[in-house]
Amino acid sequence: MMKDSYLKKILFGLKYLTIYYISASMICFAIPKFLFMQFRVLHYASYAPLVEVSKTQHMWSFFGRSYHYNLFIGITEFLIGVLIVFRRTRLIALLMALGVYSNILILNIEFDIDFAIGHTFVDFVLIVVLLSEYYGDLYKFFIQSGGKFNHVMNTGQNMFKQYFPVFFVVVLSVSYFIFAFNLRATVNEDVVGAYKIERLSINNTPVILNNGNLGSDPMMFLEYNNQIVLSVNDTVYYGHYVLVKDSIKIRMNHPTNFNLQSMDGLIKNKNKISGEMDEKKLFQLDYTRIDGKKDYLNDLY
Structure with missing residues (x-):
């Protein structure tokens, strides 16, 4: 005994521990989506021909195309993270x-997100294990009772059980939001x-430049x-x-064919970099930001 x-x-x-681990994971996945920090596509990668783009980049660029879609996913994940710590709403979560x-x-398996498959599988198994506690009620709800539960929940709880979930959700959400916001601000x-x-x-002395492998x-x-x-x-x-x-x-990483290895300078008027490169040579680069109609990423972020 x-x-x-x-x-x-x-x-x-x-x-x-498992419940709060799932909660923390969901909240920490959700907040970067609120700030549009996840699924960001590198600008140069968007210029690669479609046939050369990996399955991972295909998926990443699709999810990263819309902030509102990221917001929808983030809200769903955040709700799971909040609802799972409360007994009344745990089954919904x-x-x-x-x-x-x-x-x-x-998605991780089919689009070769190899680094995430392991922990996603573990989380999935943990959720199934937690759901197994509700097997009888789920069977009754979906198969036998057509939507009726006769189970009466005991509402008596001590102060710790009543308030700790609220404390956990608020502290984790606020602190992780501040962390993510400061990270994004960099x-x-x-x-x-x-x-x-x-x-x-x-x-x-002008340097003649032709187009490279990316863009025209x-x-x-x-x-x-x-x-x-x-x-x-x-x-x-x-x-x-x-x-x-x-x-x-x-x-x-490697010298260019016009011998640029390093350069220290200033950005002027958001369209010019001037300074000194290797061997104290004067360096000036004039550039124009690609219009958002030609490169949607320039307007997206």
Whole structure:
């Protein structure tokens, strides 16, 4: 009897750990969608021919095409995260979660989101296990009773059980929203985008540029993850950049065919970068932001 009592306590504790784990996962997945932080597509990737786009990019770009769709998914996930911690609404949350996780699991498998398959499968199994507690009621509701439950819930709860779920949801939601908002604020959306390179000069000498592998013009892409991509002269060059107010530092992974490896300069009027590159050479790059009608990502974010 003593062993059975300990086992019941352990199972009871594991059950509630699982419930709050699912809740935290759903809330933390939802909030980035409210801020349009998930499913962001890199600007340069959107210029790749469709036949060269991976299944992962196909899915990512589809979900990232609409903020309102992200908002819909986020609200659903947030509701699951909130409702699951309350006993009266737990079954509703679990049924919603079963549908959501089934969809996510199939998407991850079919679109090669390999890094997410493992934890999604584990979460799906945990939801099924939690739902198994309601098997009898679900069978009665869907098969026998045609929609009637005769079960009377005991409403008596101690103060901890009554208020801790509210405390958990509020604290997690507010704190994670603040974290996500501050993380998003590190991205300068006025700089991120796709640009047509109009002119490039080194030591006041013009450099002739032709279009690269991406787009029909010489292109520069400044991404939200601090990646810079130059598509010029039938080649694509990758690097990274760091912004501090109006100053920008660019470091390319490999030298370009006009010998750009690094550059420190200033962004002027949102259409010009001027400064010094390798060997103290003067560098000036004039560019134009691609119109949103030609590149929807420039207007989307």
